[in-house]
Amino acid sequence: MNVADDSAPKGPLSGYRVLDLTTMVSGPISTMMLADQGADVIKVEPLRGETMRNAGIKHRGMSSSFLSCNRNKRSLAIDLKRPEGLDAVRRLLPSCDVVVQNFRPGAIERMGLGLEVARAARPDIIFVSISGFGEEGPYAGQRVYDPVIQALCGLADIQRDRDSGEPRMVRTIIPDKTTSVTAAQAITAALLHRERFGEGQHIKLAMLDTMVAYLWPESSSGLNYVGNEVDPARAQMGLDLIFKTLDGYITAATVADAEWRGFCRAVDRPDMLEDPRFASATQRSAHQTERRKFMSDAVSGYASADVIARLRTEDVPCAPVYTREQLMRDEQVLKNGIIEQHEHPVIGPVRQPRPAVRFEKTPANIRSLAPYLGEHNADILRDAGLSEADIAALAEAGVTAAETPGG
Amino acid sequence: MNVADDSAPKGPLSGYRVLDLTTMVSGPISTMMLADQGADVIKVEPLRGETMRNAGIKHRGMSSSFLSCNRNKRSLAIDLKRPEGLDAVRRLLPSCDVVVQNFRPGAIERMGLGLEVARAARPDIIFVSISGFGEEGPYAGQRVYDPVIQALCGLADIQRDRDSGEPRMVRTIIPDKTTSVTAAQAITAALLHRERFGEGQHIKLAMLDTMVAYLWPESSSGLNYVGNEVDPARAQMGLDLIFKTLDGYITAATVADAEWRGFCRAVDRPDMLEDPRFASATQRSAHQTERRKFMSDAVSGYASADVIARLRTEDVPCAPVYTREQLMRDEQVLKNGIIEQHEHPVIGPVRQPRPAVRFEKTPANIRSLAPYLGEHNADILRDAGLSEADIAALAEAGVTAAETPGG
Numbered sequence: 071m072n073v074a075d076d077s078a079p080k081g082p083l084s085g086y087r088v089l090d091l092t093t094m095v096s097g098p099i100s101t102m103m104l105a106d107q108g109a110d111v112i113k114v115e116p117l118r119g120e121t122m123r124n125a126g127i128k129h130r131g132m133s134s135s136f137l138s139c140n141r142n143k144r145s146l147a148i149d150l151k152r153p154e155g156l157d158a159v160r161r162l163l164p165s166c167d168v169v170v171q172n173f174r175p176g177a178i179e180r181m182g183l184g185l186e187v188a189r190a191a192r193p194d195i196i197f198v199s200i201s202g203f204g205e206e207g208p209y210a211g212q213r214v215y216d217p218v219i220q221a222l223c224g225l226a227d228i229q230r231d232r233d234s235g236e237p238r239m240v241r242t243i244i245p246d247k248t249t250s251v252t253a254a255q256a257i258t259a260a261l262l263h264r265e266r267f268g269e270g271q272h273i274k275l276a277m278l279d280t281m282v283a284y285l286w287p288e289s290s291s292g293l294n295y296v297g298n299e300v301d302p303a304r305a306q307m308g309l310d311l312i313f314k315t316l317d318g319y320i321t322a323a324t325v326a327d328a329e330w331r332g333f334c335r336a337v338d339r340p341d342m343l344e345d346p347r348f349a350s351a352t353q354r355s356a357h358q359t360e361r362r363k364f365m366s367d368a369v370s371g372y373a374s375a376d377v378i379a380r381l382r383t384e385d386v387p388c389a390p391v392y393t394r395e396q397l398m399r400d401e402q403v404l405k406n407g408i409i410e411q412h413e414h415p416v417i418g419p420v421r422q423p424r425p426a427v428r429f430e431k432t433p434a435n436i437r438s439l440a441p442y443l444g445e446h447n448a449d450i451l452r453d454a455g456l457s458e459a460d461i462a463a464l465a466e467a468g469v470t471a472a473e474t475p476g477g
Numbered sequence: 478m479n480v481a482d483d484s485a486p487k488g489p490l491s492g493y494r495v496l497d498l499t500t501m502v503s504g505p506i507s508t509m510m511l512a513d514q515g516a517d518v519i520k521v522e523p524l525r526g527e528t529m530r531n532a533g534i535k536h537r538g539m540s541s542s543f544l545s546c547n548r549n550k551r552s553l554a555i556d557l558k559r560p561e562g563l564d565a566v567r568r569l570l571p572s573c574d575v576v577v578q579n580f581r582p583g584a585i586e587r588m589g590l591g592l593e594v595a596r597a598a599r600p601d602i603i604f605v606s607i608s609g610f611g612e613e614g615p616y617a618g619q620r621v622y623d624p625v626i627q628a629l630c631g632l633a634d635i636q637r638d639r640d641s642g643e644p645r646m647v648r649t650i651i652p653d654k655t656t657s658v659t660a661a662q663a664i665t666a667a668l669l670h671r672e673r674f675g676e677g678q679h680i681k682l683a684m685l686d687t688m689v690a691y692l693w694p695e696s697s698s699g700l701n702y703v704g705n706e707v708d709p710a711r712a713q714m715g716l717d718l719i720f721k722t723l724d725g726y727i728t729a730a731t732v733a734d735a736e737w738r739g740f741c742r743a744v745d746r747p748d749m750l751e752d753p754r755f756a757s758a759t760q761r762s763a764h765q766t767e768r769r770k771f772m773s774d775a776v777s778g779y780a781s782a783d784v785i786a787r788l789r790t791e792d793v794p795c796a797p798v799y800t801r802e803q804l805m806r807d808e809q810v811l812k813n814g815i816i817e818q819h820e821h822p823v824i825g826p827v828r829q830p831r832p833a834v835r836f837e838k839t840p841a842n843i844r845s846l847a848p849y850l851g852e853h854n855a856d857i858l859r860d861a862g863l864s865e866a867d868i869a870a871l872a873e874a875g876v877t878a879a880e881t882p883g884g
Binding site: 153238285310425 | 488489490492502506512513514530533535541542544545546606610611613614615616617619620621622624625627629630631632633634636644645646647648649651652653654655658659660661662663665669670672673676678679680681682683685686687689690691692693694695696699700701702703704705706707708709717719720721726727728730732736746749751780781789792794795796797798799800801802803804805807808809810811812813817818824826827829830831832833834835836837838839841845
């Protein structure tokens with residue numbers, strides 16, 4: 071695994087330790103963002119590994135989804151149901167700045183690692199509880215999957231089919247991922263407060279709350295004015311500007327007059343500049359069905375690369391619709407260096423997107439790929455103050471476990 | 478406007494000042510998150526107001542979209558093309574901790590408020606540049622709209638229609654919003670670094686980079702292993718578990734055995750427990766089309782509330798598919814207090830979602846609704862050190878402007 075040079079500039083969260091008890095996606099990506107920015111994230115897993123280790127595609131024993139949610143972390147696989155296991159993790163607490171967990175409400179207390187226990191060990195701890203619906207209320211105890219939140223929060227309503235009126239899901243886990251980024255911001259803000267005022271705190275974040283706040287500004291603008299509501303579906307901007315070309319699909323936007331004129335010139339239809347139906351933004355909006363049909367017909371006679379080049383020359387905002395494989399070969403994606411390739415001694419070459427934020431002084435980066443289960447047991451238990459003999463005894467007694475990389 | 482009690486606990490970013498030169502969505506929501514957490518955000522706008530003031534639904538002169546992206550901020554409407562206007566804003570810089578801008582690369586330097594100018598006024602400034610594609614490279618100078626990023630980043634590919642194979646947009650501005658939250662986290666991390674080490678920095682964030690990193694973990698897991706790629710569309714989880722009821726739509730998930738058994742009992746089909754096609758998760762996955770049809774048929778004979786109650790009794794993850802109006806009346810949404818009502822002296826009662834994160838010690842909250850254009854000109858110019866006479870002279874000369882609330 072490639073480890074960064076010690077003298078290199080460090081991420082803005084370097085020096086902080088995070089005890090990561092989360093599973094699945096919303097928690098793990100949140101702590102991965104902290105790890106990308108330099109935090110020492112200790113992922114505590116059950117002996118068989120957390121759920122995502124067994125999800126989806128695997129290669130040399132490493133789940134691809136797990137790989138993308140857990141880089142830059144260390145793994146401790148330990149049985150928290152056995153007193154020696156629980157005790158070892160509790161001995162880590164005094165050195166931790168943050169504890170993050172996303173069990174159902176009440177579970178962490180039953181496990182013996184709740185807020186009170188953490189705070190007793192480290193009075194200024196930042197303790198983070200990520201949940202589906204909040205800690206109290208009618209759904210609080212229910213299991214949550216991403217589509218359940220999509221159904222409740224209005225996202226499936228936004229995606230309603232224009233013709234049939236049927237609601238539709240977004241086919242990627244927007245609520246999970248948005249909760250991750252939101253949690254990472256909150257944890258960073260709490261660290262900042264602690265740095266200034268010496269005070270830790272409990273942070274609670276529900277996926278449902280996150281998604282309502284996230285979607286609201288544009289998708290519920292019809293509901294802002296109490297007593298003057300407008301159907302949000304009507305108030306919503308239409309975005310389905312995808313046009314078929316000879317060899318694929320593109321998108322193009324013609325909001326401003328200059329963009330409309332540029333489009334007409336780009337597709338060799340200067341005659342349309344005279345059409346009164348499209349003479350102003352207001353007119354174009356009033357005749358949007360005709361406008362869409364004209365644009366669609368005009369684009370259909372070109373290959374994607376050809377029409378994109380013409381539109382760019384005229385400064386019309388546009389892009390090809392990429393598959394995920396095409397994306398990797400795009401010249402801007404290559405220029406930005408968005409997708410990095412890392413060499414893993416067991417797995418071989420691995421692609422990962424680098425952290426999006428470019429910090430001038432405190433770069434976030436990929437220092438190590440996701441750990442195999444229990445890969446850092448000994449290191450972490452040493453950090454907890456255990457002796458080599460204690461560490462060996464825990465492994466011998468089956469309180470810790472480690473998989474053989476690639477096995 | 479409702480202003481919080483001065484003795485009340487303050488947000489984790491209280492005491493920081495942010496000069497907000499952003500427009501549209503990605504920048505404004507990012508600085509709104511900082512404002513929600515207590516930062517003093519000064520929104521600098523051209524004399525006619527930023528673009529979003531004129532977008533979509535309006536009520537008493539306030540755009541609903543603008544309202545939802547700019548609460549807790551102060552507005553200064555000033556002509557930066559006139560030397561007196563530029564000078565006044567420059568005089569604010571020494572008191573600012575953060576400058577955020579999302580113009581096309583190069584524009585902020587031409588305006589006379591670039592990184593070098595900001596850093597000369599305040600050496601430890603955090604200067605943030607949000608862009609569509611990055612600062613350099615083939616698309617850097619292009620105009621960007623949200624659908625352009627959706628097309629490039631793979632989101633439209635993820636949304637491809639299962640039958641026709643046509644790519645589709647998500648009908649809300651995921652790239653804009655995700656960039657906002659990501660930027661807010663980055664700014665907070667940079668403030669934390671400055672608090673610890675006294676050093677400011679430049680942060681660059683491109684929407685394209687943000688979205689590739691955001692989508693990757695689940696939607697591109699097929700591309701992680703170089704040389705062992707799997708079609709990402711095939712590797713992607715299927716999420717379209719929406720079922721029609723007598724009076725609406727619901728979602729329900731039956732991943733675990735217990736959930737499958739619970740489902741069969743909930744819909745009074747215990748006979749299906751014996752069906753070998755559905756006896757294990759592996760079998761259910763192998764027969765997912767038949768399983769989906771069975772679930773769909775079984776649900777279709779119930780009213781939504783009825784079948785949801787039955788599924789919940791059996792601990793099957795489920796939810797009604799809500800419209801955005803229904804969402805507001807949900808008992809969990811009410812219990813969590815997600816949607817607040819605020820009274821504006823001119824606009825009247827206004828709905829807004831409260832900040833999702835619940836900080837125990839440093840609550841984020843809505844202290845004031847979005848400002849009318851130039852509402853805080855005098856306050857802000859006083860903060861810049863201008864005299865009352867100077868402030869009056871600027872208004873008199875048309876270097877500043879203010880709209881009449883409700884006008």
